[in-house]
Amino acid sequence: MTPSPDDTVRLTTSQAVVRFLVAQHVERDGERSRFFAGCFGIFGHGNVAGLGQALLQAELETPEGEEPALPYVLGRNEQAMVHTAVAYARAKDRLQAWAVTASVGPGSTNMLTGAALATINRLPVLLLPADTFATRSAGPLLQELELPSSGDVTVNDAFRPLSRYFDRVWRPQQLPGALMSAMRVLTDPAETGAVTIAIPQDVQAEAHDWPLELFAERTWHVGRPLPQPDALARAVEVVRSARRPLLVAGGGVVYSRATEELRALVEATGVPVGQSQAGKGSLPFDHPASVGAIGSTGTTAANALAREADVVIGVGTRYQDFTTASRTAFQHPGVQFVNVNVAGLDAVKHAGVSVVADAREALTALTAALQGWSVDDGYRQEVARLRAEWDATVARAYDRAAAEGGDLSAQPTQSQVLGAVNELSDPRDVVVCAAGSMPGDLHKLWQVRDAKGYHVEYGYSCMGYEVAGGIGVRMACPDRDVFVMVGDGSYLMMATELVTAVQEGVKVVVVLVQNHGFASIGALSEELGSQRFGTRYRARSASSHRLDGDLLPVDLAANAESFGIHVVRTHSRKELEAAILDARASTTATVIHVETDPFVGAPSSRSWWDVPVAETSTLESTRRAREVYEQHKAEQRPHLTPSDPAGA
Structure with missing residues (x-):
């Protein structure tokens, strides 16, 4: 059904984008806030008269004394603007984000590194690169990529593999679907990352009659998926079988705001906690269960426990190679994994028992299901000893x-x-x-x-x-x-x-x-x-x-x-x-x-990171390094043994 004129407003595509972004909100646990904090940008010929004009108009229409609903911040480097936006989103636990706009050509492609960083770290950012003319009326444009085999590929297609969602708005009518899909991905903890909507510069300035309902306030609810009972039961069975368990806390614990639930679990069970880079801070350093960083850049305490752990409980971690010391950290011959993650991609790693759920909800359920079970006193004493030894190492380093x-x-x-x-x-x-x-x-x-x-x-x-x-x-x-x-x-x-x-x-x-x-x-x-x-x-x-x-x-x-x-x-x-x-x-x-002196290093982690060494060389230094490399390679493990009790 076509909207009547009374139900529409005539705006350019760029003006419609700005008005839509202002109307988006997010809610989790009853807390509601505007999703977009603002827009970073550097203007060039591709976006100065489109998104630039729309942002200016929005600022000038803001009542005197009030802050614009979508403030504009001028950056100095397109890649850096994306980094700033990503850091903001991480600090806000992915519940608020920024849009970032750049001009067609090098301005847009400068954002590619930032897009990769956002997607790899699972952090939301909306990228709005300008694109070449949809009408092709002025082609070939300044900074346009011309290919003899294709007429519809631009440099912005490089964003496709780096984005969790990519779209190009060739016509204004395509914008509502693109924006709604963008919001779906940006507000989904399991899917979030860089979202790219490329808008040709002529389409940015083109007017269209938009349905007013597109700009109505909309709230995106961020849920907390519960663990399936059968998956939880399998995980509990594995954990209860452990004599030397270790929990690896990743960024998901922090983003889920599950630190208190993690504390409750480990205080009830005595399970020690090693932390990835993103998970560092999930327990304060002086908590008795915290053994600090784990993996290639970890503490000797966490890595010693990892080596002998018979059950590894990963919560909100993607088991990056530094976390697993390139798959050499966990050496127990019968080691089993329990993986709690909101993303199925991470929950199945290392053939672990997969619990696809929100970290906070899963930790709460695990604590209840493990009531009455804990590690023995000897293991607690070992954890305390290893913690004390590392604390002394830090004191000497400081x-x-x-x-x-x-x-x-x-x-x-x-x-x-x-x-x-x-x-x-x-x-x-x-x-x-x-x-x-x-x-x-x-x-x-x-x-x-x-x-x-x-x-x-x-x-x-x-x-x-x-x-x-x-x-x-x-x-x-x-x-x-x-x-x-x-x-x-x-x-x-x-x-x-x-x-x-x-x-x-x-x-x-x-x-x-x-x-x-x-x-x-x-x-x-x-x-x-x-x-x-x-x-x-x-x-x-x-x-x-x-x-x-x-x-x-x-x-x-x-x-x-x-x-x-x-x-x-x-x-x-x-x-x-x-x-x-x-x-x-x-x-x-x-x-x-x-x-400082670059030749004075920090204390060793007694761990390893897989960086291949030349297999043959005339340099004695390289030959010696290759020998050490092969010794470590022999300790790598594929971790393919099923952890599922029913499948073992």
Whole structure:
């Protein structure tokens, strides 16, 4: 039935998009909020007269003194804008998101990395890249991809494999279906990720008579799927058979806000908890059941327990290779897995008993079903001993003795830098990181005191995420200080978002660790027999013609100052501590610049990560590394034995 003129409103496609986004709400557990917090964008010829005009019109139509319903934030790099949006969504437990628009061509394709990061981390973001003309009236366009074999492919088709949902709106009539499908995916915890709706630039500006019902307030309800009774019973049977169980807490525990339910389960049963990068914070570090990080960047406590665990209970984890130490972490010959996850894709991994359910609901059901069962006292004592040993290791790495009267004038190590920030920040403050050596050091060393106090992007581990991500976290959590930990290599990838922090008055504290190169890959290169080749920032030598000359005279502190940021240069632990306290007291963004020695690493996890080494080489260092590699490869396990009691 065609709507009557009284039931329609004439708007451009872009104006319709903006009005639709404003009307979308989300509800979970009785809490309702607007789903879209705003729109990030950089305008070019593809979207300036379309979405740009629509966002301007919406702002100008906002009553004086009120904030726009869909505020616009200008970014400096399209990829970084997506990172900021993703960090915001993670801090909001996926219950609020941003739209991000860019112009046709390189502006749009710059967002591809951000799309991959969002989808891999299962975090919602709506991407609105401009596209070429639907009418093809002006083709070939500036920045248009021309293929001899196809007339309907554009550069935006590269978003297809990176998006959980992709659509292209060739005609205005297609927009309602695309928007509804986008919302379905964005608000589904099991399906969420990057959603891309490409809109040709002529369609963006085209007017259409839209049904008013398209813009009515709509609430998307985020449910909590319950575990099926039979699946729960199978899981309980496996857990009750365990003598040395271990629970692996992933990001799903945090996103489901199931930390109290996790605490109740482990306090009732005594099951120790190891945590993935996304799951770190699901238990505070000092809880008796918390054995800290697990896997390649884990604690020796968690990894020792993992090696002997006979039942592994994964809750909200996708068992990424760092979590499983490339499938070498769990060595018990009869190890069984129970997998609780809202996504069926993750629930079936390692041939485990699959419990497809919301983490909070499943943990509550498991606690009730396991009433009266617990691990024995000997296992509890072993957990306590391993915890105490690791706590002592962290204390040595943080060098608390030096902080209490030793030499505070010496150049700090990276572990000491992390320790100073950890100890001087507030328990509710948030640490943000993504790439280099610091994510691994943070995973094993950082002592989390609040469920939302740890934000390390390690699904894609994208260099350059840190500053942009820190801005997103602070925008989502304005009552928490945000400490961005970033190395010089990652800083150089995307430092320009500091300008956005200044523009929006977003306070972040960026701890910029200068170690003159890629510390993480440098150490890995050495371990794999590649002698740190190409990992240090050095000039090309005139004699060797290699990058082994003097260190580059790069002044990153001066670079940060040029963006209008307050910068503090520190050269010792004492100066660093003073800078941290001053930054906390400040109301504006601060960059703390500190030099460290890249050759002083963090304590070992006594674990492994599978990075193939050259099978044949003339280099002795590579041959030795290959021998070690083959020893570890022999410990890899496929984990294909059924954990299902009925199928065993």
